[in-house]
Amino acid sequence: MSIVKFGYDVDLEDVFFFKDLIAFIHSYSDFNSILQQPNDTFIIFLRDCKIHEAKSIVTQMLQKIKYKFKIDIEHVGITLLDESDTYKTLLDRLDKYYVMSKLSSRTKTFYGTLDFDFYETQSDKKVLDNIFKKSSNVKLFNFYQGLPITEKVEILKFDQGLIQLKVDPIKFPFYESEKFTFIQHDLIPTVIKASIIKIDPMKSLMVLGNLEFLDSSPVERSGIRVEPERDIYTSLSLESKKLLDGNIASLSENSVVLHVKQL
Numbered sequence: 001m002s003i004v005k006f007g008y009d010v011d012l013e014d015v016f017f018f019k020d021l022i023a024f025i026h027s028y029s030d031f032n033s034i035l036q037q038p039n040d041t042f043i044i045f046l047r048d049c050k051i052h053e054a055k056s057i058v059t060q061m062l063q064k065i066k067y068k069f070k071i072d073i074e075h076v077g078i079t080l081l082d083e084s085d086t087y088k089t090l091l092d093r094l095d096k097y098y099v100m101s102k103l104s105s106r107t108k109t110f111y112g113t114l115d116f117d118f119y120e121t122q123s124d125k126k127v128l129d130n131i132f133k134k135s136s137n138v139k140l141f142n143f144y145q146g147l148p149i150t151e152k153v154e155i156l157k158f159d160q161g162l163i164q165l166k167v168d169p170i171k172f173p174f175y176e177s178e179k180f181t182f183i184q185h186d187l188i189p190t191v192i193k194a195s196i197i198k199i200d201p202m203k204s205l206m207v208l209g210n211l212e213f214l215d216s217s218p219v220e221r222s223g224i225r226v227e228p229e230r231d232i233y234t235s236l237s238l239e240s241k242k243l244l245d246g247n248i249a250s251l252s253e254n255s256v257v258l259h260v261k262q263l
Contacts (some may be wrong), residue, residue, distance in 0.1 A: 001088065002054035004029075004044040005098045007075040015097045021069055027249075027257045040096070051080040051189040055111055062108070075101040078111035081185070085114065113190045128211075131187050140167070141182040141191075142174070149174065156205070163194065163203040164165075172201045181208065190214055197235045234258065 010018055025044070025199060026034055035043040046054050055078060062073055067248040077097030091195070097110040104110070115131050136155040141148060151171060157164040163183075167175070175181070176199055183192040194208035246260035 001047045001081045002051050003079055003081065003094050004046065004048040004054060004058055005041060005094050006044075006073050006079045007039075007041050007046040007098070007102070008185060009040050017069075019098070021065070021071075024065070025061065028064065029057065029217060036098065039225075043094070050186045051078060051111060051113055051183060051190065054078050054080075055109070056188055057062055058109060062181055074108050077101055078109065080113045080189070082114040091116075113187050113189060116188050129158055131185065132163075135185070137186075138165075139184040140165075140240075141184060142178055161209055162197065163211075163213060165208065166204055167205045167206050169201060169204045172199060172204075182214075183208070 003249055008021070017262070022034065025042075026032075029044050029046060032047055033045045038041060046057065049057070049122045058198040059080060060078060062076070066072055073096060077094050077100070079090070079094045079097060085093075093112070093114070097112060100110040101108060112201070115134065116127055132155050138155060139151060140151045140153055143149065149171075151168055153165045155163055174186050175196060176195055180193055180195050185192075185195055190213045193212045193214055196206065196209040197209045198205075199209040228248055233245070234248055235245045244258075244260050246258040249259045
Protein backbone atom coordinates (compact mmCIF):
# COMPACT_ATOMS: atom_id res chain seq x y z
CA MET A 1 0.00 0.00 0.00
CA SER A 2 1.16 3.53 -0.81
CA ILE A 3 0.22 6.65 1.14
CA VAL A 4 -0.17 10.12 -0.38
CA LYS A 5 -0.38 13.42 1.53
CA PHE A 6 -1.32 16.68 -0.16
CA GLY A 7 -2.33 20.16 0.89
CA TYR A 8 -5.32 22.18 -0.28
CA ASP A 9 -6.66 25.40 1.27
CA VAL A 10 -10.35 24.69 1.81
CA ASP A 11 -12.65 27.64 1.09
CA LEU A 12 -15.72 27.12 3.27
CA GLU A 13 -17.60 29.71 1.22
CA ASP A 14 -17.39 27.44 -1.83
CA VAL A 15 -18.43 24.09 -0.39
CA PHE A 16 -19.76 22.74 -3.68
CA PHE A 17 -16.41 23.30 -5.41
CA PHE A 18 -14.63 21.46 -2.60
CA LYS A 19 -17.16 18.63 -2.77
CA ASP A 20 -16.66 18.24 -6.53
CA LEU A 21 -12.86 18.31 -6.13
CA ILE A 22 -12.80 15.62 -3.45
CA ALA A 23 -15.27 13.51 -5.44
CA PHE A 24 -12.96 13.74 -8.47
CA ILE A 25 -9.89 12.78 -6.41
CA HIS A 26 -11.84 9.90 -4.86
CA SER A 27 -12.82 8.51 -8.26
CA TYR A 28 -9.40 9.10 -9.83
CA SER A 29 -7.71 7.19 -7.00
CA ASP A 30 -9.99 4.20 -7.68
CA PHE A 31 -12.27 5.08 -4.75
CA ASN A 32 -9.64 4.55 -2.08
CA SER A 33 -10.06 6.12 1.35
CA ILE A 34 -9.30 9.84 1.83
CA LEU A 35 -8.61 11.18 5.31
CA GLN A 36 -8.83 14.90 6.08
CA GLN A 37 -6.23 16.08 8.58
CA PRO A 38 -5.62 19.42 10.36
CA ASN A 39 -4.11 22.40 8.54
CA ASP A 40 -5.93 21.70 5.26
CA THR A 41 -4.06 18.48 4.51
CA PHE A 42 -5.41 15.17 3.19
CA ILE A 43 -4.13 11.59 3.06
CA ILE A 44 -5.04 9.03 0.38
CA PHE A 45 -4.54 5.32 1.09
CA LEU A 46 -3.82 3.53 -2.19
CA ARG A 47 -4.43 -0.16 -1.57
CA ASP A 48 -2.38 -2.76 -3.47
CA CYS A 49 -0.36 0.04 -5.06
CA LYS A 50 3.42 0.10 -5.33
CA ILE A 51 5.18 3.43 -5.04
CA HIS A 52 6.04 3.80 -8.73
CA GLU A 53 2.36 3.23 -9.51
CA ALA A 54 1.34 5.78 -6.87
CA LYS A 55 3.72 8.36 -8.30
CA SER A 56 2.25 7.84 -11.76
CA ILE A 57 -1.34 8.10 -10.48
CA VAL A 58 -0.61 11.31 -8.57
CA THR A 59 1.19 12.90 -11.53
CA GLN A 60 -1.74 12.23 -13.85
CA MET A 61 -4.25 13.34 -11.22
CA LEU A 62 -2.55 16.70 -10.61
CA GLN A 63 -2.55 17.40 -14.34
CA LYS A 64 -6.26 16.57 -14.59
CA ILE A 65 -7.10 18.75 -11.57
CA LYS A 66 -5.25 21.70 -13.08
CA TYR A 67 -7.14 21.30 -16.35
CA LYS A 68 -10.57 20.53 -14.89
CA PHE A 69 -10.64 22.77 -11.80
CA LYS A 70 -8.07 25.43 -12.79
CA ILE A 71 -6.11 25.02 -9.54
CA ASP A 72 -2.63 23.78 -8.64
CA ILE A 73 -2.04 21.31 -5.83
CA GLU A 74 1.58 22.19 -5.16
CA HIS A 75 2.62 20.16 -2.11
CA VAL A 76 2.59 16.34 -2.21
CA GLY A 77 4.42 13.61 -0.32
CA ILE A 78 4.31 9.88 -1.16
CA THR A 79 5.68 6.83 0.61
CA LEU A 80 5.24 3.06 0.68
CA LEU A 81 4.07 1.01 3.65
CA ASP A 82 6.84 -1.31 4.82
CA GLU A 83 6.13 -4.51 6.75
CA SER A 84 8.29 -3.20 9.62
CA ASP A 85 6.45 0.15 9.81
CA THR A 86 4.46 1.28 12.79
CA TYR A 87 1.70 3.85 12.40
CA LYS A 88 4.09 6.50 13.71
CA THR A 89 7.08 5.63 11.50
CA LEU A 90 4.86 5.54 8.41
CA LEU A 91 3.27 8.93 9.05
CA ASP A 92 6.60 10.48 10.12
CA ARG A 93 8.16 9.43 6.80
CA LEU A 94 5.14 10.69 4.88
CA ASP A 95 5.27 14.02 6.75
CA LYS A 96 8.96 14.34 5.92
CA TYR A 97 8.28 14.18 2.18
CA TYR A 98 5.32 16.53 2.49
CA VAL A 99 7.42 19.10 4.36
CA MET A 100 10.19 18.75 1.75
CA SER A 101 7.61 19.55 -0.91
CA LYS A 102 6.43 22.64 0.99
CA LEU A 103 10.01 23.89 1.37
CA SER A 104 10.90 23.32 -2.28
CA SER A 105 10.52 26.18 -4.73
CA ARG A 106 10.58 23.91 -7.79
CA THR A 107 9.51 20.34 -7.02
CA LYS A 108 5.85 19.62 -6.20
CA THR A 109 6.08 15.94 -5.31
CA PHE A 110 8.61 14.26 -3.03
CA TYR A 111 8.60 10.51 -2.50
CA GLY A 112 10.59 7.59 -1.13
CA THR A 113 10.48 4.35 0.83
CA LEU A 114 12.02 3.06 4.03
CA ASP A 115 15.01 1.81 2.01
CA PHE A 116 15.25 4.37 -0.75
CA ASP A 117 15.10 8.14 -0.40
CA PHE A 118 15.20 9.35 -4.00
CA TYR A 119 16.15 12.93 -3.22
CA GLU A 120 18.99 11.93 -0.89
CA THR A 121 20.37 8.81 -2.52
CA GLN A 122 19.59 9.11 -6.23
CA SER A 123 23.32 9.15 -7.10
CA ASP A 124 24.28 6.49 -4.56
CA LYS A 125 24.06 3.03 -6.16
CA LYS A 126 25.14 1.37 -2.90
CA VAL A 127 21.60 1.62 -1.60
CA LEU A 128 20.55 -0.84 -4.32
CA ASP A 129 22.56 -3.64 -2.70
CA ASN A 130 20.34 -3.61 0.40
CA ILE A 131 17.17 -3.39 -1.67
CA PHE A 132 18.12 -6.26 -3.99
CA LYS A 133 18.99 -8.40 -0.97
CA LYS A 134 15.57 -7.64 0.49
CA SER A 135 13.81 -8.51 -2.77
CA SER A 136 15.62 -9.86 -5.83
CA ASN A 137 12.62 -9.84 -8.17
CA VAL A 138 12.31 -7.09 -10.79
CA LYS A 139 10.47 -6.40 -14.04
CA LEU A 140 12.23 -5.63 -17.30
CA PHE A 141 10.48 -3.35 -19.80
CA ASN A 142 11.21 -2.73 -23.46
CA PHE A 143 9.18 -1.61 -26.43
CA TYR A 144 8.79 -3.24 -29.83
CA GLN A 145 7.00 -1.14 -32.46
CA GLY A 146 5.35 0.82 -29.67
CA LEU A 147 4.12 -2.25 -27.78
CA PRO A 148 5.47 -2.96 -24.26
CA ILE A 149 7.40 -6.18 -23.70
CA THR A 150 7.77 -7.17 -20.04
CA GLU A 151 9.46 -9.98 -18.19
CA LYS A 152 9.69 -10.84 -14.51
CA VAL A 153 13.26 -11.85 -13.70
CA GLU A 154 15.47 -12.60 -10.71
CA ILE A 155 18.66 -10.75 -9.81
CA LEU A 156 21.40 -13.29 -9.21
CA LYS A 157 24.19 -10.86 -8.36
CA PHE A 158 24.77 -7.14 -7.90
CA ASP A 159 28.36 -5.92 -7.66
CA GLN A 160 30.14 -2.64 -8.53
CA GLY A 161 27.11 -1.29 -10.36
CA LEU A 162 26.56 -4.40 -12.50
CA ILE A 163 23.41 -6.52 -12.33
CA GLN A 164 23.42 -10.19 -13.35
CA LEU A 165 19.99 -11.56 -14.26
CA LYS A 166 18.43 -14.90 -15.11
CA VAL A 167 16.21 -14.30 -18.15
CA ASP A 168 13.96 -16.26 -20.47
CA PRO A 169 16.14 -17.72 -23.29
CA ILE A 170 13.27 -17.28 -25.76
CA LYS A 171 13.72 -13.49 -25.48
CA PHE A 172 17.47 -13.45 -26.13
CA PRO A 173 17.12 -12.58 -29.85
CA PHE A 174 15.17 -9.50 -28.79
CA TYR A 175 17.67 -8.43 -26.11
CA GLU A 176 20.56 -8.92 -28.54
CA SER A 177 19.08 -6.20 -30.76
CA GLU A 178 18.59 -3.76 -27.84
CA LYS A 179 21.14 -1.44 -26.23
CA PHE A 180 19.27 -0.87 -22.97
CA THR A 181 16.28 -1.94 -20.88
CA PHE A 182 14.11 -0.44 -18.11
CA ILE A 183 14.04 -1.97 -14.61
CA GLN A 184 11.11 -1.64 -12.21
CA HIS A 185 11.37 -2.73 -8.57
CA ASP A 186 8.53 -2.67 -6.03
CA LEU A 187 10.68 -0.93 -3.38
CA ILE A 188 12.17 1.72 -5.66
CA PRO A 189 10.00 4.73 -6.54
CA THR A 190 11.74 5.40 -9.85
CA VAL A 191 12.38 3.37 -12.98
CA ILE A 192 16.02 2.48 -13.69
CA LYS A 193 17.41 2.63 -17.22
CA ALA A 194 20.26 0.14 -17.71
CA SER A 195 22.61 -0.65 -20.59
CA ILE A 196 22.77 -4.26 -21.76
CA ILE A 197 26.47 -5.09 -21.23
CA LYS A 198 26.64 -8.82 -21.91
CA ILE A 199 24.36 -11.70 -22.93
CA ASP A 200 25.12 -15.39 -22.37
CA PRO A 201 22.43 -17.49 -24.14
CA MET A 202 24.04 -20.79 -23.06
CA LYS A 203 23.53 -19.93 -19.36
CA SER A 204 20.41 -17.75 -19.84
CA LEU A 205 22.24 -14.84 -18.22
CA MET A 206 22.30 -11.12 -18.96
CA VAL A 207 24.48 -8.41 -17.40
CA LEU A 208 23.27 -4.83 -17.05
CA GLY A 209 25.25 -1.69 -16.18
CA ASN A 210 25.36 2.13 -16.45
CA LEU A 211 22.35 2.42 -14.15
CA GLU A 212 20.40 5.65 -14.41
CA PHE A 213 17.45 6.63 -12.19
CA LEU A 214 14.64 8.22 -14.21
CA ASP A 215 12.14 10.62 -12.64
CA SER A 216 9.70 9.72 -15.43
CA SER A 217 9.68 7.11 -18.16
CA PRO A 218 7.42 5.54 -20.82
CA VAL A 219 7.04 2.54 -18.51
CA GLU A 220 4.85 4.38 -16.00
CA ARG A 221 1.41 3.99 -17.56
CA SER A 222 -0.44 2.38 -14.64
CA GLY A 223 -1.79 5.68 -13.32
CA ILE A 224 -3.43 6.75 -16.55
CA ARG A 225 -7.18 7.36 -16.42
CA VAL A 226 -8.82 8.30 -19.71
CA GLU A 227 -12.00 10.23 -20.44
CA PRO A 228 -13.97 9.40 -23.63
CA GLU A 229 -14.12 12.11 -26.27
CA ARG A 230 -17.78 11.25 -26.98
CA ASP A 231 -20.65 9.89 -24.90
CA ILE A 232 -20.52 6.13 -24.39
CA TYR A 233 -23.83 4.81 -23.12
CA THR A 234 -23.66 1.76 -20.85
CA SER A 235 -25.73 -0.17 -18.35
CA LEU A 236 -24.83 -1.99 -15.13
CA SER A 237 -26.38 -5.40 -14.52
CA LEU A 238 -26.24 -8.01 -11.78
CA GLU A 239 -27.40 -11.59 -12.36
CA SER A 240 -29.10 -10.59 -15.62
CA LYS A 241 -31.01 -7.79 -13.86
CA LYS A 242 -30.30 -4.25 -15.05
CA LEU A 243 -29.52 -1.94 -12.12
CA LEU A 244 -28.89 1.42 -13.78
CA ASP A 245 -27.96 3.26 -16.98
CA GLY A 246 -25.41 5.98 -17.57
CA ASN A 247 -22.47 7.32 -19.54
CA ILE A 248 -18.83 6.42 -18.98
CA ALA A 249 -17.13 9.42 -17.35
CA SER A 250 -13.63 7.92 -17.10
CA LEU A 251 -11.86 4.60 -16.82
CA SER A 252 -8.51 3.09 -15.87
CA GLU A 253 -7.20 -0.46 -15.74
CA ASN A 254 -8.76 -0.83 -12.25
CA SER A 255 -12.10 1.00 -12.33
CA VAL A 256 -14.82 2.70 -14.36
CA VAL A 257 -16.68 5.88 -13.35
CA LEU A 258 -20.24 6.28 -14.59
CA HIS A 259 -22.43 9.37 -14.74
CA VAL A 260 -25.99 8.35 -13.85
CA LYS A 261 -29.17 10.41 -13.57
CA GLN A 262 -30.32 8.79 -10.34
CA LEU A 263 -29.65 5.75 -8.15
